[in-house]
Amino acid sequence: MTDPIVRLTDVTKRFGALEVLKGVSFEAAPREVVCILGPSGSGKSTILKCINRLEEPDGGKVYLEGVDITDPRVDINKVRQHVGMVFQSFNLFPHKTAAGNIMLPLTKVKQMSKDEARVRALEHLNHVGLSDKADAYPSQLSGGQQQRVAIARALAMEPKIMLFDEVTSALDPELVQEVLDVMQRLATEGMTMLVVTHEMGFAREVADRVVFIDDGVIVEEGPPERVLDAPQFERTQAFMSKML
Amino acid sequence: MDTQAQDLGPFIPEQGARSHAAVAAVVASFVSVAFAVLRVVADRMNDGDHGALTFTAQLFAILAIALGFAGMFETATRGRSGRSLVTFAFTIASITGLAAFVYMGTHDGTLRPQRFFTTFFDMDLMGLIVPSLARGAFNTIRLAFTAELLSLALGLVIASLRISPRRIFRWPALVYVDVVRGTPLLVLAFIIYAGLPDLGVRLPAFIGGVVILTVNGSAYVAEIFRAGLQSIPRGQRDAARSLGMTQGAAQLFVVIPQAVRAVIPPLMSDFIALTKDTAIVTIVIGFTVRSADLFGVARTAAASTFSATPFIGAAIGYLLITIPMTRLVGYAERKLRAGLV
Numbered sequence: 001m002t003d004p005i006v007r008l009t010d011v012t013k014r015f016g017a018l019e020v021l022k023g024v025s026f027e028a029a030p031r032e033v034v035c036i037l038g039p040s041g042s043g044k045s046t047i048l049k050c051i052n053r054l055e056e057p058d059g060g061k062v063y064l065e066g067v068d069i070t071d072p073r074v075d076i077n078k079v080r081q082h083v084g085m086v087f088q089s090f091n092l093f094p095h096k097t098a099a100g101n102i103m104l105p106l107t108k109v110k111q112m113s114k115d116e117a118r119v120r121a122l123e124h125l126n127h128v129g130l131s132d133k134a135d136a137y138p139s140q141l142s143g144g145q146q147q148r149v150a151i152a153r154a155l156a157m158e159p160k161i162m163l164f165d166e167v168t169s170a171l172d173p174e175l176v177q178e179v180l181d182v183m184q185r186l187a188t189e190g191m192t193m194l195v196v197t198h199e200m201g202f203a204r205e206v207a208d209r210v211v212f213i214d215d216g217v218i219v220e221e222g223p224p225e226r227v228l229d230a231p232q233f234e235r236t237q238a239f240m241s242k243m244l
Numbered sequence: 245m246d247t248q249a250q251d252l253g254p255f256i257p258e259q260g261a262r263s264h265a266a267v268a269a270v271v272a273s274f275v276s277v278a279f280a281v282l283r284v285v286a287d288r289m290n291d292g293d294h295g296a297l298t299f300t301a302q303l304f305a306i307l308a309i310a311l312g313f314a315g316m317f318e319t320a321t322r323g324r325s326g327r328s329l330v331t332f333a334f335t336i337a338s339i340t341g342l343a344a345f346v347y348m349g350t351h352d353g354t355l356r357p358q359r360f361f362t363t364f365f366d367m368d369l370m371g372l373i374v375p376s377l378a379r380g381a382f383n384t385i386r387l388a389f390t391a392e393l394l395s396l397a398l399g400l401v402i403a404s405l406r407i408s409p410r411r412i413f414r415w416p417a418l419v420y421v422d423v424v425r426g427t428p429l430l431v432l433a434f435i436i437y438a439g440l441p442d443l444g445v446r447l448p449a450f451i452g453g454v455v456i457l458t459v460n461g462s463a464y465v466a467e468i469f470r471a472g473l474q475s476i477p478r479g480q481r482d483a484a485r486s487l488g489m490t491q492g493a494a495q496l497f498v499v500i501p502q503a504v505r506a507v508i509p510p511l512m513s514d515f516i517a518l519t520k521d522t523a524i525v526t527i528v529i530g531f532t533v534r535s536a537d538l539f540g541v542a543r544t545a546a547a548s549t550f551s552a553t554p555f556i557g558a559a560i561g562y563l564l565i566t567i568p569m570t571r572l573v574g575y576a577e578r579k580l581r582a583g584l585v
Contacts, residue, residue: 054482081488091483095501105487108497150483157487 003066005030005161005192006051011060013046020046022216023060028161028209031190035203035224038213039239044196045088047213048163051194052076052083065160081109084154088166090146092138098125098149099134102156110157124152128182144175148182161192168199200243204228212236262315266330269311269337276304276344283348298348305345312338366553373545373554379534380541381561387450387537388519391457395518396511398458399465406470417466424463429521432460433528450535453525461518468514472507473499505580512573516566523562538562 004027013021020043028034036044049055051062053069053076061068069079092101102121106112112120125131128148138146147167154162164183168176180202187193187206197203203210203224210227212220212235220227220236231237279301286294315334405417424432433456440447447455476499484494523539531540542558545551 052486054486077485077488077490080486083486085483085486087479087483089477089479091477091479093480093483093498093502095505104497105484105489108493109488153487 004028004063005032005065006194007063008047008051009061009063011047011050011057011062013043013050013055013058020216021050021057024213024216024218025060026211026218026221028192028194030160030192032208033187033193033195033206034209034211035207036194036196036211036213037198037203037227037239037243038219042214043216044213045165048085048165048194048196051161051163052080052085054085077109081157082160084157084159084162086147086150086154086162086164086167088169090138090143090150090170092146092150092153094138097135097137098130098141098152101138101149102153105153105157120156121152124156125149127155128152129178142175143171144178147171147179151179151182151186155186161194162186164193164195164197166196166198168197198243200228212239214239262330265311265315266333266337269308269315269341270333272304272311273308273337273340273344276301276308276341279304280344280348302345302348305341305348308337308341309345312336312341363552364556366549366551369545369549369551369553370557373541373557376536376541376545377538377554377557377561380536380538380558381565383531383535384519384522384537384539384561385565387453387457387522387525388515391454391461391522392515392518394454394458395461395465398462400469402462402466403469403473406466407473421463421466424460425467429456429460429524430527432456433525437528449529449531452529453522453531456525456528457518457521460521461514464514464517465511468507468510469503471510472503475506476502508580509573509577512569512576516569516573519565519569520562523558 007027009025010023011021011025012019012023024043024047026034036047038044046055050057051064053062057070060070062070064079064082067074067079069076092098093104096104099118099121102124103114103117106117106120107114110117122131122134125134128151130145130148130152133141133145133149138149141149151167167183168179171179176199180199183193183195183202184206195202195207207224209221210224211218212227212231214235220231220233227236228240231240279297283294283297283301286297312334316331316338402417402420405413406421408414408417436456436459437447437452440452480498480502481494484498485491489497522537526537526540526543531537536544538558538561542554545554545557
């Protein structure tokens with residue numbers, strides 16, 4: 001097996017008295033798609049945020065391509081350029097157009113010229129099927145379109161891994177599929193993806209591996225058909241029976 | 245009252261009750277006017293005290309006002325048509341009652357409505373002072389703009405102290421904002437302008453005005469900035485940071501541009517308030533003739549002419565400045581709300 005692109009060892013995180021992660025260890029190989037399932041409040045999103053240190057882990061280590069990124073000497077801004085993240089609430093910059101959203105980090109972080117950045121922004125908008133919306137502001141786009149722009153914005157940084165944090169949870173049901181389609185294509189193109197989701201169909205079809213987490217610990221992990229359809233542990237069984 | 249009437253609907257002949265109340269209100273207003281007239285006549289005939297007549301007139305006037313307003317409220321909240329005559333009666337009764345009451349309470353036996361125009365709209369006088377008013381308007385704008393610019397700068401500093409994670413910065417800023425905003429501007433102006441000379445600080449009138457308005461304005465501006473910065477959702481910063489932007493870049497390119505948009509309408513409203521507040525400063529400082537603002541010009545002119553016309557002129561001057569700004573605020577709000585800027 002190839003070296004893992006991301007590896008967590010015994011990561012813990014607490015918010016005040018609440019212990020959200022109680023020692024989480026897992027890894028993902030390049031080109032692997034891992035879906036993280038679990039009840040709300042189980043710590044799924046916190047795992048993702050610990051990987052790009054939007055939340056600082058209290059304990060444990062996070063390795064990206066073998067480098068410990070919890071080391072204080074690491075330039076976290078450099079690291080984040082290689083870790084794309086898409087959020088539940090899109091978090092597009094409302095004062096920028098679709099293209100402007102993609103161009104901002106390219107010009108300010110990658111130091112590209114405006115023209116270069118625009119060319120790349122249009123490429124990536126095209127990739128998510130929104131080349132005609134380049135000059136639209138987020139407020140003029142549907143939720144599904146906004147989320148696709150957000151995915152394009154993350155991809156334009158050419159990350160090595162993509163983190164998806166419940167990216168379809170805030171969408172109207174009829175807009176979910178267009179976003180999942182983009183993600184599915186991304187998976188077939190070989191992107192490494194960690195996907196926190198409630199979309200069982202997506203997990204079944206796209207994931208190489210499913211991780212079930214509850215109460216801050218990984219309860220069960222394995223190929224989707226096993227975890228989703230024949231879970232071994234009671235907590236997983238109870239969760240799956242509610243979801244299906 | 246409205247809901248009661250509806251609840252008891254079947255038991256009260258609504259239309260009839262309302263008509264009776266309207267008649268009562270009109271009768272009360274007539275009676276109050278009648279007694280008012282009686283008193284005026286009595287006043288003319290002798291110098292005696294006519295307290296009983298005044299009291300009766302005022303009593304009925306209050307009755308007319310109460311009935312009239314209650315009835316107007318009742319019919320207005322119903323929002324049904326076909327009661328216009330009743331509503332009209334209520335309205336007339338309450339207005340007449342109010343007039344009678346005010347007249348009883350305030351007149352000195354010689355009401356002079358014919359002097360309305362010569363007092364407030366003396367066109368000859370107005371024409372004479374227009375050039376001074378124009379100069380005053382210029383001085384008002386100059387004072388307001390200078391103070392606003394300094395308020396913006398100082399306000400930004402205070403706001404950033406106010407949201408600092410360190411208590412040593414946050415605390416003084418909080419005290420400043422609370423003290424200044426909780427003190428009437430007039431009092432603040434006297435404290436500053438009466439106090440400084442005792443300390444040996446003698447400010448020219450204009451500078452003194454700017455200082456007072458800036459101390460006051462910066463506290464309000466700071467709160468607007470703070471609210472604006474804190475109104476930007478955390479997700480915006482998360483998104484910027486997740487893309488590799490530094491703390492500073494995220495603040496500069498993502499948070500502040502949005503915060504600026506959020507604060508533009510309230511800042512403009514605040515600037516309008518500051519423009520009007522310049523008049524208060526004039527009371528305290530008293531500008532020289534050449535540097536007098538709108539209100540200063542009006543006061544000087546009114547003092548020598550015993551006319552209220554200069555104040556009307558000043559009011560018009562303020563309105564010419566503030567109304568376009570008010571419209572501009574509305575325009576900016578609509579544009580910004582559409583998210584198309």
